[in-house]
Amino acid sequence: MIAFVFLFDICQFLMQRMAAETLTLRAEDIHTVRSLPLFADISESQFGALMGAAFLQRFPAQTQLIHEGDQADFLHVIVEGMVEMFSTSNGEETTIGFLEPVSTFILAAVLVEKVYLQSARTLEPSRILMIPAQAIRDVFARDPAFAGPVVRELAERYREVVRQLKSQKMQSGLERLAAWLFARGERRGDVIETRIPFEKAKLASFLGMTRESLSRSFASLADHGVTVRGRVIFCNRPDALARLARTEHSTHDH
Numbered sequence: 001m002i003a004f005v006f007l008f009d010i011c012q013f014l015m016q017r018m019a020a021e022t023l024t025l026r027a028e029d030i031h032t033v034r035s036l037p038l039f040a041d042i043s044e045s046q047f048g049a050l051m052g053a054a055f056l057q058r059f060p061a062q063t064q065l066i067h068e069g070d071q072a073d074f075l076h077v078i079v080e081g082m083v084e085m086f087s088t089s090n091g092e093e094t095t096i097g098f099l100e101p102v103s104t105f106i107l108a109a110v111l112v113e114k115v116y117l118q119s120a121r122t123l124e125p126s127r128i129l130m131i132p133a134q135a136i137r138d139v140f141a142r143d144p145a146f147a148g149p150v151v152r153e154l155a156e157r158y159r160e161v162v163r164q165l166k167s168q169k170m171q172s173g174l175e176r177l178a179a180w181l182f183a184r185g186e187r188r189g190d191v192i193e194t195r196i197p198f199e200k201a202k203l204a205s206f207l208g209m210t211r212e213s214l215s216r217s218f219a220s221l222a223d224h225g226v227t228v229r230g231r232v233i234f235c236n237r238p239d240a241l242a243r244l245a246r247t248e249h250s251t252h253d254h
Contacts, residue, residue: 020057020058020059020060020063021057021058022055022056022057023056023057023058023127024056025051025054025055025056025129029056029079029127029129030051032079032101032102033051033077033079033102033129034047035102036077036102036103036104037149037152037153038104038107038149038150038153039149040149041145041146041148041149042139042143042145042146042149043143043145046139046142046143046146049135049138049139050131050135050136050139053131053132053135054129054130054131054132054135055129055130056079056127056128056129056130057127057128057130058125058126058127058128059081059122059125059126059127059128060122060125061122061123061124061125061126062121062122062123063121063122063126064119064120064121065083065120065121065122065128066105066106066116066119066120067116067119068087068088068115068116068117068118068119069115069116070115070116071113071114071115071116072106072109072110072113072114072115072116072133073132073133074110074130074131074132074133075104075105075106075107075110075130075131075133075136076104076105076106076120076128076129076130076131077102077103077104077128077129077130077131078099078100078101078102078103078104078105078126078127078128079101079102079126079127079128079129080101080126080127081100081101081122081123081124081125081126081127081128082098082099082100082122082123082124082126082197082198083098083099083100083105083120083121083122083123083126083128084097084098084099084120084121084122084123084198084202085097085098085099085105085118085119085120086118086119086120086121086205087117087118087119088119093205094205095202095205095206096118096206097164097206098123098198098202098206099120104153105120106118106120107136107150107153107154107157108154108157110133110136110137111136111137111140111150111154113133113137123197123198123202124197167179168208171246173207173208173209173213173214173217174217174220174221174244175244175245175246176207176208176209177207177209177214177217177218177221178221178224178241178244178245179245179246180203180206180207181194181221181226181233181235181241181245182238182241182242182245183245185233185235185238187238190236190238191234191235191236191238192234192235192238192241193232193233193234193235194232194233194234194235195231195232195233196231196232196233197231200214200231218233221235221241221244224237224240224241224244225237225238225240225241226241
């Protein structure tokens, strides 16, 4: 039975990848990638070497891009779309994070030639630039100007992990939800509007909550000026939401 499930997963993965469409790398795409802090300081020749080895693909929604435990063969750059990072254990899945343009994954595994510690899939149709891992390592070895941005990128990712760990340890589920809404929300006059671009079940998983506790937390937020309309959340008391979010813990750069 386990072997059957494994073979089914492999077949599904291959069919998803076959649905991917290879695209021409346009000048504006190259400019978008070049604008990333990770690539901003490397020489034109070394950046050209990376782009020469890379290829751009369009993936449908719900395409698994990498598997936890597989060797890191590419550095992925999200040019368009949204990607969910997740992990699976004993049949249970948990969401680790969400990535939007323009961002990369997973640099650490690429540099040290290790396996991926998490999986990734598209949440919507996405354009992903795939740079071979060996090309990244070669440029890292040849171009000293690449070292600084790489260190900064890894440091930022480490600090983000610490921020998430602090949130899980120091905040309640209600406070984590408030912090997420406050951080993603857009000010429209005296109202903060937050759009959830994926299923609420994924948000619950990311926040370390059940779907039921997420629903209860949304109901509790009504006392703080929050109104829920499907996946669009409005708050007419931003200061109250910020106090509940305890933004001194959740958003400041410690």
